[in-house]
Amino acid sequence: MSSDEVPTVFRCAVVSVVKHAYVPNGVVKHPRFDLVVVCDDADQPDWVHERNQLYADEQRIPYVRDIQRAIAEFDVQVAVISSEAERHCELAVRCAEAGLHVVQDKPMSNRVSECDRVVDAVAEHDVRFMMWNRNFLPALVEAKRVIDEGWIGRPYAFHVDFYFAKDSGPAQGSRGPDEPPIDWLERQIEAHSDGSDGGVGVDPMGELKIEGIYPLAYIQHLSGSRVERVYARTTSHFHQANFDNDVEDLATVTLEMENGVIGTLCIGRIGAASHPDIGEIKLHVLGDAGGLVISEARPEVSVYYRNQPQFEFRGRRMAIDLDYQLMDDFAAEIDSGSGGILDAVTSRDIAATVQAAVDSGKSGRVEEVG
Amino acid sequence: MLKLGLIDTGAPPAADWQAAADRLADVTIVDAEAADAVLVAGVDRANQSVADGRHVLLLPGSVADSTEAARLETPETTVVMLAATGRFQPSIQEIGAVNCSGTLGPPGLLRIHRWRPGGQQVNTSDLADQLDLANWLFGTLPSEVYAVRRGESGSYIHVHLGFPGGGMTLIDMATTLPDGEDYYCLSLIGGDGSAYVDDHHNMHLLFAGGHPEAVRGGEGVAGLVSLLREFSAAVAEGRSARPGPSELAAALTVAEAAERSIEAGEPLRRDETGDGYELG
Secondary structure (H helix, E strand, C coil): CCHHHCCCCEEEEEEEECCCCHHHHHHCCCCCEEEEEEECCCCCCHHHHHHHHHHHHHHCCCEECCHHHHHHHCCCCEEEEECCHHHHHHHHHHHHHCCCEEEECCCCCCCHHHHHHHHHHHHHHCCCEEECCCCCCHHHHHHHHHHHCCCCCCEEEEEEEEEECCCCCCECCCCCCCCCCCCHHHHHHHHHHHCCCCCCCCCCCCHHHHHCHHHHHHHHHHHCCCEEEEEEEEECCCEHHHHHCCCCCEEEEEEEEHHHCEEEEEEEECCHHHCCCCCCEEEEEEECCEEEEEECCCCEEECCCCCCCCCCCCEEECCCCHHHHHHHHHHHHHHHCCCCCCCHHHHHHHHHHHHHHHHHHHHCCCEECC | CEEEEECCCCCCCHHHHHHHHHCCCCEEEECHHHCCEEEECCHHHHHHHHHCCCEEEECCCCCCCHHHHHCCCCCCCCCEEECCHHHHCHHHHHHHHHHHCCCCCCEEEEEEEEEEECCCCCCHHHHHHHHHHHHHHHCCCCCEEEEEEECCCCCEEEEEEECCCCCEEEEEEEEEECCCCCEEEEEEEECCCEEEEEHHHHEEEECCCCCCEEEECCCCCHHHHHHHHHHHHHHHHCCCCCCCHHHHHHHHHHHHHHHHHHHHCCCEEECCCCCCEEEC
16 A cells, blocks of 8 residues: 555454453544454354454444455454454464554464564565554653653663552462362453453463563663563462463563663562552663663552542553554554554564563573574 | 670761660660670671670671681670661561561562662672572572673672572662662562562652752661661570571672672572582
8 A cells, every 4th residue: 555545544443352452442542543343253252252242332333253354345454453362463464464454462472483473474465563562651751751861871771560469360379179270261251350361362371471561562662672581580479370370470580682781570460459559560770870760650640538449549540642642653654654663573572582581480591582 | 785886887877876876775885995795897807806705796798708707706605796787777677577477478579679879890798788688588598590790890780589489589789870869679579468668659859940859758777776676685685686697698698699690691509508509
């Protein structure tokens, strides 16, 4: 599509929406993007169709159980993919092959080989790709500005704490000796009601795979450096589902990056009792002429009142312009044919970093990022 | 009444030690000649003081390595305590208390940022002070140690520890801040809760034009008061005090493992004897 053929408003197909719907809901915060159809493959299980249908009904758009037909009949230019993680890349490749630009929910995939397919497909079909991310949160925008203006000199160490103070089913140690291990998919389907189903899919995933792209994208965005070596410690410390499925809910990662830059990550789903809000999410950045400490949640307003529900957040984030800015960046990417806040290549590199961290957690060794 | 002589004082000035003693009924600061306990730097002075029959408060950072720490004389009749003010800071005491009581559940992750100005190399004894906190909060030595160093003068070090049972720790220390104040942050994530000590949380704002300045709410001499209280109690009760020489040696051993990890570019593991660390 040449630049003078770029439409003013992009017609979007929601290609499977089985998790919380923040991605398609975020897409339409920008006036240049319009959801026109929900679609999925006909052979998906009933629970997938039910969720797709529910979202279509909420948006008052059709649900079509045939992706190719939906793309053809509804004249769409953009695919918004929020399926189970293991289907993300297959759907992205098919949409890219159909000439659609792709907005994809995290994680990019649970397998790096699948990410490679997306990188190839996006390049071959000359379409744009954006992994959903949080790089335009107000605190991140401010951090980037301070660093880019040189206030701390040359930055050399980036540290991110990314804790989600959420529960995830029964606490570790709560399963009786005669009870069967928790089935991952069943647990994730059940978790949809409270929004803790970020790991929905057949293949179990730990916090590094479910949420790791957010803090790693922060580090990549602020440093511009690629990760070369990773050392990690991982454990299932909190939740029975993680323990039963041998996936971590707590991890620490050391990142050795290009140009001698160091990164570290603390990540965990640490339980709802551990923090009054979503969790302590902070960035510590050291430069050769200063340091920067950033609370990702700021600005926020604190609200307390009688009979406040126990787990209602007391701190309410303000002035969040993330959805609009992400989609504005994506629109510009489509218009110009290049750039992008988190494209396929960078997303793939982050997925490879995550995999290296998972591998290191199991091997106890430093792992090279492939 | 414990009569404490200040032969060396280290970072806290003598006035702070005096102010701390003023808050205790059973400790008084006296001339070194009249003292039955002394604050000293270095193993040789500590051993000489022990030989003179005096109890010893040993300044942190004044012992270079674990070999030197092993030379510390520790007769049963004499208390030798590390003046590790880190453990005794009110905020860290609070963390220690909720950890020890089980309020947070089993410790899972400890993170420490310690940033200072100065530009000098972060040495083993500097690192040991923070490693002692990790050993203390997890109640054991780490099973794995990995570390990296950056900066032309070695002004930045990052240490990654694994503990038996899956616990983990990240500590980074830098001396690359511009001239001015330092920064400290410690967070502990347990199975049932978490706790945060962060200078970022404890800053007041000063408006004097331009960007406001952050002014830290300090903890005064309360840390020294707690330290002296433990020391004097140990002397009065004829028991050992913590942290003592064994905790110092342990922290220095981990710090030395970190240095070896930096050289090797690989993690070290606790060896079969449990006394040291080895590659592989």
